[in-house]
Amino acid sequence: MSRSVLVTGGNRGIGLAIAQAFADAGDKVAITYRSGEPPKELVAQGVLAVRCDITDPEQVEQAYKEIESTHGNVEVLIANAGITRDQLLMRMTEEDFSVVLDTNLTGTFRVVKRANRGMLRAKKGRVVLISSAVGLLGAPGQANYAASKAGLVGFARSLARELGSRNITFNVVAPGLVDTDMARQLSDEQRTAIVTNVPLARLAQPEEIAAAVRFLASDDASYITGAVIPVDGGLGMGH
Template identity: 80%
Template sequence: MSRSVLVTGGNRGIGLDITRAFAEAGDKVAFTYRSGEPPAALTELGCLPVRCDITDTEQVDRAYKEVEEQHGNVEVLVANAGVTRDQLLMRMSEEDFAAVLDTNLTGTFRVVKRANRGMLRARRGRVVLISSVVGLMGSPGQANYAASKAALVGFARSLARELGSRNITFNVVAPGFVETDMTRALPAERQAEIVAQVPLGRYAQPGDVAAAVRFLASDDASYITGAVIPVDGGLGMGH
């Protein structure tokens, strides 16, 4: 059955592959993007692009109204949109810290709360939050990012307990280093250092993350909630 799926930050990187995976499986997929133009690769698949800055509650509400008019109530939400402002603690400004939390954590709260309306009425729903291995094991210079991503675990698990009786599941996917434009731009020496830390000896592909997300949104995962699924090649095991 074709479902109404919304992926935030679905215009690039991991989010793009997640959006594509749901669309290719036959779902009605909308994705948010903050700036620029939506990728043709997604619009050609019939995906609905919705301009939205998730730090703005009014924009979030407008985005949902647009999706609901086109696809009906959101049945699967993938909260993927996120930002980084990496800096060592002594150089990190309050603005850098607050901006990352406002997008990665409070932004997720905004989109999840808005999706909850339709899910409660339908008495079913799937919510998948995209965290990071950094949120579980930490990373120098990323205290703000790690804090925001770690917080998603407590957020998801609290809602799993709160709304499990309504047949709404909340799970977290925690990717490790993924091959994207950002990681490809790193110097070769730094890429080698990163890969050396990963037991499987390679980056993840965005499709690896998309596969885990699709599983958690599927009927096969109907009895899984409050889980954290690492897609990190073993980098964060034990955390």
Template identity: 80%
Template sequence: MSHSVLVTGGNRGIGLSIARALADGGDKVAVTYRSGEPPAELTERGCLAVKCDITDPEQVEQAYKEVEAAHGPVQVLVANAGIARDQLLLRMSEEDFAAVLDTNLTGTFRVVKRAARGMLRARSGRIVLISSVVGLLGSAGQSNYAASKAALVGFARSVARELGSRGITCNVVAPGFVETDMTRELTENRRTEIVSQVPLGRYAQPEEVAATVRFLVSEDAAYITGAVIPVDGGLGMGH
């Protein structure tokens, strides 16, 4: 059965892999992107790409209207859009702290709240929030990012309790270090240092995160809600 799916930040990296996996599974997938142009492969797969900055409530509302007009009410939401502005605590500006929280946490609140409307009417839905191992472990120079990603856990569990009686699940996926354009820009020394901390001794592939999301939005995961599922090669175990 095909579902109406929305993946925020679905134009690259982990989000693109998630969109690809769900589209290949037969779902009607829409993605939001903030800048640039979405890759051609999305349109080739029949995905709808909608320009949307999730820090702007009006753009969020407009994006949902476009998706609903094309695919019907959103039945599966994957909140993946996020930014990082790394800096040591004493050098971090209030603007950089606030910007990361506004995108990663408040932006997620906006898209979840809007999706919940249709899900409540349908008495079913799947919500998956993409957090990070950094939100569980902490990371020097990323206090803003870690705070935003940790906050998603409390948010998701509150949503799970609030909406569970209506057949709506809300879960968190916490990826570790993933092979993306962003991590490929790291120096070889830094990459080696990171891998040395991972029990499995390698980076994740974006497809491995996407496979976990695909499971969580499937019927097989109908009795899983409020869970935090790490896809981190063991890096964050115990947290």
């Protein structure tokens, strides 16, 4: 059956691959994006693209109203939108820290809380949060990013306990370094250093993250909640 699916930050990278996977499966897909233009290939497939900065509660509310009027209540939410502001601790400003937390963690709170209105009425729902292997391992220069991504685990597990009886599942996917524009901004030396620590000795492809997300949103995963699924080539095993 075609479901109403929302992917935040679905205009590029991992979010784009996730949105594409659900659209290819015949779901009614909406994406949010903060800047630029929505991907033409998704729009051509009928994907609803809504401009929304998830740090602004009013924009979040307006985005949901637009999505609900077109696709109905969101049944599957993929909270993917996120940013980085990497800096060593002694050089990291309070703004560097707070902006990343407000987008990656508090922004996720906003979109999840709003989606739960419809999910509670329907007594069913699937929520998948996109974290990071860095949230489990830590990384120099990414204290803000790692804190925000680690926070998603506690957030999801608390809600898994709070809302499990309503047939709403909350799970987390923790990718390693993925072959996206963000990874391509790294130098060859930086990428080599990361891949050296990955047992599978390569970067992930966005479609591999999307496959894990689609599984967690499927009927096959109906008894999985509060899980953290690493898709990192073995980088974070044991954490």
